[in-house]
Amino acid sequence: MRRALLAIVAAAVVGAAGTAQRAEPAATAADDDVRLLMQQIRQVHPNAFHYTREATFQAAADELAGRAPSLSPDQLLVELMRFTNLLGERDGHSGIFPLDSSHRRVLHLFPLYLYKFSDGLFVVAAPRNRGLVGTKLLAVDGTAADELERQVRPLVPRDNEATRDDRFMSFMLTAEVLHGLGLRSGTGPARLTVQKPGEEPRDVTVAPVTAAEYLRLMKPAFPSFVYALPRRAKPLYLRRRGEDHYVTTLDRGRVVYVGYNLTLGSTGPLARRVSKLAARKRVRRVIVDVRLNPGGDNHTYAPLLRALRARSVNRPGRLVVLIGRSTFSAAENFITDLERRTRVTFVGETSGGSPNLYGDVERVDLASAGLSVNVAGVYWQKSFAADTRVAIEPKVAVTLSSSAYFRGRDPALAAALAYRLGR
16 A cells, blocks of 8 residues: 555545536536445455445435435535445545545644544643644533544544544534534634643634645644644654654664564665574564554565564564554564564554454545545555454553653553563
């Protein structure tokens, strides 16, 4: 799955489906969008009804087509998102994404970046209001953050629920989504209720910006598109999150640490460096960090995989891989290969991708709605055919609190360094 296939992260796609061009009254154009989408799902997807029965899926298409002309543009946006999510689990590449640059319709987001920690939803970046960084989001226009999340999550494409943990914030920050859900009366500035630890809650008014402006504002902090956590001085993996891959040593040279942030580019030089360092007598562990890796190209990681399968690395307790909610697509394929072919120990969070998954999307342009929909066209089976899991679970589960993050701590790496066999 190449860079263009990071549809969720980079809002880019491979291939295109033709846009419907019908000279019909505007009142019926919206239902044409629904019919076109259903037709393309049938044609493009290798197994469109793997999660939702065909009859149920078709009935939903007919029902939505019937009421689409009576929906407002924002209501139609929400219902198209909800409908596409009938594709279900393992289908996190398919769907409608607010930051997709292919949309003809201009969507608007509140210029914040939120992250869900173990103790709640916090602002981790706010280029136009840096005083909000470190605050917990309590409500938007009086609706509690938990309720906003509950209503938004069904619109978010996923391989599993960890995928949604990684993505729901951009949907929740989209003014048209909140309006279409009936959670706000319009799409203008919103009253955000926030709270800093140890302080009283306060209200702040924030105006939305276009999706293009949102990405421009966030780009300095997020070297790809907006996902995971932003670059920070500490800890190591966030300080170097702008690098596709790198290797260094920790613990006075006794640990080889590999940052594998994108599954792109040749891993040959990286693999040679890992092999050389791992062969040193004092090295006791090799840690590969894919927590920030949303995927890329399956064909690029073979040299690194071979290096990690070598005797100098592939022993119980010696190879540890850090995974998390942003580990997706080709990165999920990589860790699935590691699971099958090495004695790896996984540490961190549930992975955002599935061992077997649908990817390699084609784009469907909906003329009336002005939206682009991604539809997966390939099934990637990296695990055995009967594997019903939708994620890889860590052997050592580690959560991240807001206080640990803002203090520059890395509990997952600490757990990987401290791991002993028999736990």
